[in-house]
Amino acid sequence: MQQIEPRHLLFGATRERDLSLDFDGEAIALRVMVIPRWDERYSVLLRVYPTRDWRFLPAGLQLIVLDETGNELAAHTARDRDDWMDRPLIVEVGDRFGIRIAPNESSVTETFVI
Secondary structure, three states: OOOOOOOOHHHHOOEEEEEEEEEOOEEEEEEEEEEEOOOOOEEEEEEEEEOOOOOOOOOOOEEEEEOOOOOEEEEEEOOOOOOOEEEEEEEOOOOEEEEEEEOOOOOEEEEEEO
């Protein structure tokens, strides 16, 4: 819908945060989109994708969703030839969650508050 009508009111309230991450020369972005819902909660879409000249995510890359205490809620692992991974969430104002991107032994963790 955003491609059809980019000025639609729904997308006027969308917020995105791109985090450019560099793992052993492979650039990976984390996009977090927050969209208000009708019921006073928010839809959050987490998307990890390659940037620069990379076409696919590194196989084995993990997208891990953490609760406010750091416990793992969900994990997704990139396969060969995955060009992106995403995870939808429904949250309320004041909710805290974390995202861990782990390509190998190293990892990057970002924490968010809605």
